[in-house]
Amino acid sequence: MNEEVLKRYKHNSRMFFISYLFMGILSGIVNDTLITFLKQAQPTIVNSYTIYTGIATLLTAGLVAAIVKMGYKKILVAGGVVSIAGLILISFTRSWLSVSCITLVLILGLYLFDAVLPPFLTQYTTEEERDKVFSRTMYSNVAGMALASFTGGALIVWRFASRLGIAYDQAQALSTKTAEFTTVQNAAYISAHTDVFLIFVVIAVLGTIPLLLLREVKEDYAGHQDEKGKTKIDWRVLGNKYALLYLVYNGLIRFGASLIVPYFTIFLGTLGIDRATVSFLISLQTIAMVIFMMFSPWFSKKFGRVGAISLLSAISVPFMLIIGNGDKFGGMMVLAVGAGLFFRAGFMNAANPIVQSLPMEFVTKELRPAYSSVIFVSQAIVTILAGLFTAGFLFNENFLGDSGYRIAYYVTAVIYSIAIVILLTQFTRKFNRPQNENEEEVAS
Known part of the structure; x- marks a missing residue:
């Protein structure tokens, strides 16, 4: 491997590291805030949430298979873009069909990064550096999830208190009794969640920008195919x-x-x-x-x-x-x-x-x-x-x-x-x- 190729590989692994860190933060929000949002806004969706994760996993498998034709960059950027779109759209709709589709899109966008990680980092690291880069990238992602999980609930309570015009402590105590909410309280609680989604649009954007800077060539991702051009x-x-x-x-x-x-x-x-x-x-x-x-x-x-x-x-x-x-x-x-x-x-x-x-x-x-x-x-x-x-x-x-x-x-x-x-x-x-x-x- 010549010096120029090695330099490009290190650049790409660094860009993915930065992106995956921000996507870890976004994962924390989806895994934490999205669930309680759905519980209040669309309980039938949350009861079958794992169906959505299963479908997203199947769709992710299809997208990963498409890497041999489209490359890592296009697939990853698409994941970032749909995450941004999902966070924005879910803040402005309440219909079952719309929320169902957006939920699937949000899960898909994040699962895509997890699925692409192994082949991507294997491609853009040397054997000597691989274990260290894998570990560092995965730890940073999980640390981002922890940060988001910790701050997500506090932000929800803060926005809940603001929308009801009450103190933070009162809103915190009220959040333990979601089943007893009045119509006004329930609407404020749901809106508090969408406020948090909009705040974290910034994180999704920051996670997508490094992906635009990836430098790949066809040899990085092209795989062996059959005579009809299909991966088998x-x-x-x-x-x-x-x-x-x-x-x-x-x-x-x-x-x-x-x-x-x-x-x-x-x-x-x-x-x-x-x-x-x-x-x-x-x-x-x-x-x-x-x-x-x-x-x-x-x-x-x-x-x-x-x-x-x-x-x-x-x-x-x-x-x-x-x-x-x-x-x-x-x-x-x-x-x-x-x-x-x-x-x-x-x-x-x-x-x-x-x-x-x-x-x-x-x-x-x-x-x-x-x-x-x-x-x-x-x-x-x-x-x-x-x-x-x-x-x-x-x-x-x-x-x-x-x-x-x-x-x-x-x-x-x-x-x-x-x-x-x-x-x-x-x-x-x-x-x-x-x-x-x-x-x-x-x-x-």
């Missing part, structure tokens, strides 16, 4: 026992997480925790992700890859149940829920770097891109199924209603336990420790 997935990956079993394991984990993670802010609100405190607790769990991920290599070395994933997942289950039973702790509720959120997120995300790399051991090098695509699509399908389950039964007012948010933690605990058993019994002997020999052979 090699479905031989599904003939591998371990590749199939991992899809089952990953699907169970994804399904369980989809029942609780998108709805943290809503569930904590049903416990009577005020909106600003909810955002503070969510930001703490995001900080936990950063801290615990730093210890991922140690866990892997100490317990092996499969052992570390299984152990960390199992340890997270009791903390999950603490969150679900937070109101049982009386005056210590906020402390108990906060600790539960912190350690659940910490232990589960400590395993995340291992979870990302382990499945690539199940297939040969040339099949790894295809297997990554299959995993991505399977996650989308599972997420949509989870959304149908929550909308049709778990959170449906005709069945479990608000009590479903608590029951979801028990359901997820059972699902996680089943997934852990599958991982331990099927993968430990062959994949717990890296094998030096035959590393390019298909696991049979």
Whole structure:
């Protein structure tokens, strides 16, 4: 690699780092503020929120596949532009159809950055620098999410107080009783959310500008295609026992997480925790992700890859149940829920770097891109199924209603336990420790 190419690569990785930092802040707002906005403005949408995330994941997979023809720059800039448009448009419409489409657009815009990150940084980093650049970029993104989660709730309460003409403390206390809002209070609370969306349009713009400065050439992204110019997935990956079993394991984990993670802010609100405190607790769990991920290599070395994933997942289950039973702790509720959120997120995300790399051991090098695509699509399908389950039964007012948010933690605990058993019994002997020999052979 000559000096000029290396200079261009470093420039592009720096531009993506800056953009991804701002998009992390935007992710924090979407994951926190958008959920409570939908709960008040369009509750039917929030009950099926994971359907939207699933559809967005499928659309993202299609856009990522288009990189080989369009390039990284056009795809990423499009993600930034639709995020800006979504934040503006959602502030001026309340119809179900409009809010549904905008919600999908906002999720899609942010998911796109997460999906493009691995191939983009792999392309624009040297092997020696890759781990450091990956870690730094991911940590900065999560730190941005923590910042947004912390400030989002406070900004909502501030705007809520301003619109009602009351003190901040009064608005904060009132935000614990959203179910008892008058029509005027509900309108003010919804408008407070849209005020925050408009404030963060600036962040979306700042995240898009560096992408306009990317310097790419066709050789950076052009892939191998068939004679008709179409990129093909090699479905031989599904003939591998371990590749199939991992899809089952990953699907169970994804399904369980989809029942609780998108709805943290809503569930904590049903416990009577005020909106600003909810955002503070969510930001703490995001900080936990950063801290615990730093210890991922140690866990892997100490317990092996499969052992570390299984152990960390199992340890997270009791903390999950603490969150679900937070109101049982009386005056210590906020402390108990906060600790539960912190350690659940910490232990589960400590395993995340291992979870990302382990499945690539199940297939040969040339099949790894295809297997990554299959995993991505399977996650989308599972997420949509989870959304149908929550909308049709778990959170449906005709069945479990608000009590479903608590029951979801028990359901997820059972699902996680089943997934852990599958991982331990099927993968430990062959994949717990890296094998030096035959590393390019298909696991049979």
